[in-house]
Amino acid sequence: MELANRVQTLTPSSTLAITAKAKELRQAGHDVIGLGAGEPDYNTPKHILEAASKAMYDGFTKYTPAGGTVELKQAIQSKMKQDQGLDYDLDQIIVTIGAKHALYTLFQVLLNKEDEVIVPAPYWVSYPEQIKLAEGKPVFVDAQEKNEFKLTPEQLENAITEKTRAVIINSPSNPTGVMYEKEELEALGKVCLKHNILIVSDEIYEKLTYTSTEHISLAELSSAFKEQTVIINGVSKSHSMTGWRIGYAVGNKAIIKAMSNLASHSTSNPTSIAQVAAQAAYNGSQQPVSDMREAFSERLEKLYEWLVAIPGIECVKPKGAFYLFPNVKKAVEMNGFDTVDEWVTALLEEEKVALVPGSGFGAPNNVRLSYAISLEQLEEAARRIKRFIENHQ
Ligand code: PLP
DSSP states (O other): OOOOHHHHTOOOOHHHHHHHHHHHHHHTTOOOEEOOOOSOSSOOOHHHHHHHHHHHHTTOOSOOOTTOOHHHHHHHHHHHHHHHOOOOOGGGEEEESHHHHHHHHHHHHHOOTTOEEEEEESOOTHHHHHHHHTTOEEEEEEOOGGGTTOOOHHHHHHHOOTTEEEEEEESSOTTTOOOOOHHHHHHHHHHHHHHTOEEEEEOTTTTOBOSSOOOOOGGGTOHHHHHTEEEEEESTTTTTOGGGOOEEEEOOHHHHHHHHHHHHHHTOSSOHHHHHHHHHHHHSOOHHHHHHHHHHHHHHHHHHHHHHTSTTOBOOOOOBTTEEOOBOHHHHHHTTOSOHHHHHHHHHHHHOEEOEEGGGGTOTTBEEEEOOSOHHHHHHHHHHHHHHHHHTO
8 A cells, every 4th residue: 555755754762662672572471671761750640630530520521622621721821821921822832742742733833844953963763754734844953972962053043044943841851751951942042033933942851850950941031032932832741641631832922823723623622531631630630740750860860870880881961751771882892892772782781781773863872761660670670781791891
């Protein structure tokens, strides 16, 4: 069967591929430690489950407005005000089927054929594919490891052409865990204003930060930046609700209206009871969020120390999200492998540790480790990685 051109070049997610391979080995009886997970290992907090369950039994099981319920939009509106001091009208908010769908819909309404979006590399795997699905062109800019994988204003300026429509800022970042500071954001924002480029601010890891560097959205820094920014966020990572599929976008009214129109003809509303659950997530206690953050923070400190003590591994210390993105080029060379991908495959086969190769994130010398598993497992994983590197010298 001949398929449409638009899906011919779609690459499957590298994150999912390694998870599938790890699962296969596990089913064959092997003790596999999976460091590929893109989701917290915590259950959704109980008060959220109860709200969804009640909604279901109360009969809240019908269509809702395509762009989300007024009640959830109000909860998001209060969250934006409380956490970030930002005021948005309800018609500047759309609820989507996860943050991924918010991004997908945004690129669909924003891009014409060949329009360019600047994607700092390393990047989250879905950005380029989503841009291409909207017939746009991802323009990759290598954010240097020596600059903590952060895009500089000069790099941004140099990448801009008359076709540039937007730049993606993902802070804290997947896969690197790094965060932009206020001054760095301001400098990037000025370049965007000068060239009238939209800032797509993916803030899905906002709540998972581990240092005194606070999460800041460019939109907070001035009303001009706010006008120029669409914020993407959701409850998936913050409230351990990946399966519920609730995300949102806030920003320019015309963009949000177009996104809602598109949703009305494609997905219709996000699941009704999941919307009630997300409302409970924002309106209820935030204690489970802080508890999870504390656990992640401890894991980060320990895993970082264990990893950088292994010869051949270097790592920029993350400030947020739940990933480490070490450079393993030296280890790979020491071990006689040609590529990081081959090294990762051998590590999985021999030591049963699943990492995600950096190639899928636009960083072929790195690997991504998720610390959304227990400390005991993380310690064992570090031990096995060390043994693997030593055995291959
Ligand atoms: N943005 C980034 C950077 C992510 O890492 C993810 C999920 O892995 C998403 C967006 C999508 O989140 P959701 O599960 O809400 O669609």
